[in-house]
Amino acid sequence: MAKKSIFRANRVANESVSGWLDDHAVVVEDGLITAIEPAAKLSSAGDSYEVFDLGDVSLLPGLVDAHCHMHCSATHDAQALALTENVQQLTIRATNNMRKAVLAGTTTIRDLGSRNEVAFAVRQMIEDGHVPGPRLLLAGTPITITAGHCWFFGTEADTADQVRTAIRTQVKLGANVIKMMATGGMFTPTANPRKPQYSVEQLKAAVEEANRMNVPIVTHTLSAQGVRNVVDAGVDQLIHSRWYHADPNKGLDYDPDTVKKMVDQGQWVDPTLGHHLLGQEAKAKGEVGPMSPHWAVSFKVVPEAEHVETLMNMHDAGIRFTTGLDMGMAYGTHDRSAASAWAFVETLGWSNWKAVHAATAGTAEALGLAEKVGSLRAGFVADLAAFVGDPATSIRDMDRAETVVQSGRVLKLGGTVLV
Numbered sequence: 001m002a003k004k005s006i007f008r009a010n011r012v013a014n015e016s017v018s019g020w021l022d023d024h025a026v027v028v029e030d031g032l033i034t035a036i037e038p039a040a041k042l043s044s045a046g047d048s049y050e051v052f053d054l055g056d057v058s059l060l061p062g063l064v065d066a067h068c069h070m071h072c073s074a075t076h077d078a079q080a081l082a083l084t085e086n087v088q089q090l091t092i093r094a095t096n097n098m099r100k101a102v103l104a105g106t107t108t109i110r111d112l113g114s115r116n117e118v119a120f121a122v123r124q125m126i127e128d129g130h131v132p133g134p135r136l137l138l139a140g141t142p143i144t145i146t147a148g149h150c151w152f153f154g155t156e157a158d159t160a161d162q163v164r165t166a167i168r169t170q171v172k173l174g175a176n177v178i179k180m181m182a183t184g185g186m187f188t189p190t191a192n193p194r195k196p197q198y199s200v201e202q203l204k205a206a207v208e209e210a211n212r213m214n215v216p217i218v219t220h221t222l223s224a225q226g227v228r229n230v231v232d233a234g235v236d237q238l239i240h241s242r243w244y245h246a247d248p249n250k251g252l253d254y255d256p257d258t259v260k261k262m263v264d265q266g267q268w269v270d271p272t273l274g275h276h277l278l279g280q281e282a283k284a285k286g287e288v289g290p291m292s293p294h295w296a297v298s299f300k301v302v303p304e305a306e307h308v309e310t311l312m313n314m315h316d317a318g319i320r321f322t323t324g325l326d327m328g329m330a331y332g333t334h335d336r337s338a339a340s341a342w343a344f345v346e347t348l349g350w351s352n353w354k355a356v357h358a359a360t361a362g363t364a365e366a367l368g369l370a371e372k373v374g375s376l377r378a379g380f381v382a383d384l385a386a387f388v389g390d391p392a393t394s395i396r397d398m399d400r401a402e403t404v405v406q407s408g409r410v411l412k413l414g415g416t417v418l419v
């Protein structure tokens with residue numbers, strides 16, 4: 001394609017991703033946006049630019065997703081596969097998953113736990129232009145305790161010293177972010193989700209080490225004590241942030257004082273609600289549905305509505321949410337990042353624009369990319385996703401994109417894949 005391009009659409013997101021500019025065009029040169037202009041002003045530009053008239057679509061910045069596992073299968077046997085498949089098999093699936101993700105319009109992804117041999121190689125192949133895929137921020141392997149959550153593709157580290165070594169190793173390999181499993185998880189039968197995996201002192205060592213190496217640190221956190229620990233230690237962001245009581249006979253143990261501290265510390269949360277939404281919908285359609293909570297949780301099953309209530313309280317208190325599908329877990333297919341925004345609207349009652357903003361500029365800010373992606377403005381990377389219909393009135397119109405542009409390169413045009 002020509003170096004200079006114009007992408008015209010009936011609806012183009014404004015700079016703050018809060019409303020439409022009618023009949024506008026995005027001007028792109030050398031992979032960057034150089035201007036957003038009313039289409040009428042550009043009527044004679046066809047001589048020097050290649051013009052893509054996308055017509056009656058909604059043109060947004062490429063979507064940003066803060067939570068992916070690139071080599072996981074998004075099926076119920078995701079754990080078994082991650083355990084038994086070799087690196088070649090996992091790499092092939094990861095490559096395909098990243099292709100699916102970017103062709104759906106998700107142009108930036110933070111992967112929060114995949115095997116090192118897979119994650120760094122796949123990113124290199126994408127960056128070198130050999131395979132299509134999103135811009136990737138990588139944690140590489142998650143850091144967990146022995147037999148802890150996701151141990152089968154994690155780095156096992158039990159002491160503060162081992163945690164420090166694990167963080168240094170990940171950064172040495174090219175990690176942009178550190179992911180720690182602060183509590184057990186549903187995915188791993190040997191890891192109790194209601195109990196912390198690390199003490200505050202161990203987490204503080206991790207935070208200190210990550211800060212020293214200038215990488216953010218985020219934690220998988222399912223239990224109230226786990227949340228307290230990571231908040232005390234000062235990690236940058238929390239994933240899930242559920243409030244399971246340590247006693248499996250009890251429900252949740254929501255703690256407003258800890259939430260206040262989270263607000264004061266500016267800790268973002270990925271509530272992974274899109275993933276829950278997709279699981280519930282599958283169940284309603286007669287599919288298997290989400291896994292039943294395992295032994296450590298199951299004495300008292302906590303209704304989804306109680307989790308939602310705690311998330312609403314957290315958000316009302318001032319905590320900001322990222323989109324993050326937990327791609328790769330059952331039902332969280334890599335082409336469905338938009339489901340996080342659907343859940344914000346349908347489960348939490350947000351406005352459509354607030355959810356669209358979270359899926360673009362908001363999560364870009366959380367990832368430290370606010371000056372680069374997540375908004376259509378001059379100087380930003382030309383990552384574009386065009387959707388049929390209007391997500392401002394019908395949030396589910398933001399689903400798999402019809403046209404995708406990444407760094408100015410057209411990957412998909414009017415539904416036709418070009419790569």
Ligand SMILES: [Zn+2]
Pocket residue numbers: 067068069112113326
């Ligand atoms: Zn995850």
